[in-house]
Amino acid sequence: MNLTRRQTEIYRYLVDNAGHFDRPPTYDELCEALGLASRGSLHKHIQALVHAGLVEPMDGSHRGIRLVEQEEPVQESAEAGVPYLGTIAAGRPIEAIPQADYLQVPAELTGSKPCYVLKVSGDSMIEEGILDGDYVVIEQRDSARNGEIVVALLNGEEVTLKRIEQTPAEVILHPANIAMMPVAYPHDAVQIQGVLRGLLRSYR
Amino acid sequence: MNLTRRQTEIYRYLVDNAGHFDRPPTYDELCEALGLASRGSLHKHIQALVHAGLVEPMDGSHRGIRLVEQEEPVQESAEAGVPYLGTIAAGRPIEAIPQADYLQVPAELTGSKPCYVLKVSGDSMIEEGILDGDYVVIEQRDSARNGEIVVALLNGEEVTLKRIEQTPAEVILHPANIAMMPVAYPHDAVQIQGVLRGLLRSYR
DNA sequence: TAGAATAGAGAACCAGTAGAGAACAAATCA
């Protein structure tokens, strides 16, 4: 995700002044600080930063603009941790987080193959017991057997977690939610990025 | 859980003055200190802090506003991991396995409190996304808040995993399966053994 | 040089936040 000049400028300002705010700044406060007259203009830039995973999304709430936590590299990571890459929401690209975090995942889930962890957003697999906010452990693979749950890249742009069925003619992706229908794609529109190996959920 | 401005302001005040109170402050005292005229308004903020796990819930008691003691940063204590104790099946005692195995559970799930892992047998919590064969991470505790999912020992003999509701008269255990009914017990028949903190599932 | 990408102004919308105050019930105190 490439930022424009103004976007990086604004992000810089946020980072530089992060410790300087006693509370998360509102759009109006930022507008004044940045010499903007219109919240609407600022909003577009902030949205770009949210999309780039640099600013926390605030779904309608009024709590000011916050940077996404840039946790310093966890040193335990070398110790057989599994990288946490971001959020997977049906219908959108993976929202990568800037610096990979590492999770201590039991070897029983990962096996010996390379894996990564994604956070699930949405309810499309709810009937398989995969809920909004769960973390899935994905084994890096570019092929899958029928019936496996896969991370699939569709048309090179959006990514989704679904149960896969491959026929000679097409690839069918089955959600596990009565409200959603299976969708069929031509083979060349679906690129498998990994296979579901494990699941983590926090009730904290 | 993201706090609003006023909520963080009030939380700050509580933290800053924690050592300053000789006993927990009342709502009225706090209202005055914070320049509020209405207890009702303050109550909403405090509830938000309780919900965020920053303030201890005070079920009815007076003079009850206390901060949740902040666990010090997790010390990578999980050298050995979390003990795997056996299988929990609704209606039977925990089937302990002879030699405790240890699982490498991410610190995000355990927090700093002592935990153990059980394997779930049965479908009684299927609508909460807890499936037969899943592993649950349980924090060792002998009390729980309403709405939490607990490991409960019933009549000193059988153990079960259910959502708990404690009323003055009785304890109600709610399964999450349309085919099963909630069951009410007298308080002395239910002994809480732990609270659900996390969940692991293997698709191997 | 036309069209796209970037940047901004400003208006309008409305959900979230904040607070007041009344009424109630449980806990505590006299």
Add this chain to the structure above:
DNA sequence: TGATTTGTTCTCTACTGGTTCTCTATTCTA
């Protein structure tokens, strides 16, 4: 026991702050 605190719940009001528009200006690029 009765009176008083104290926490809880409710309704009502106000306004702030994030979002969405449309419209315009400027810069970049094919």
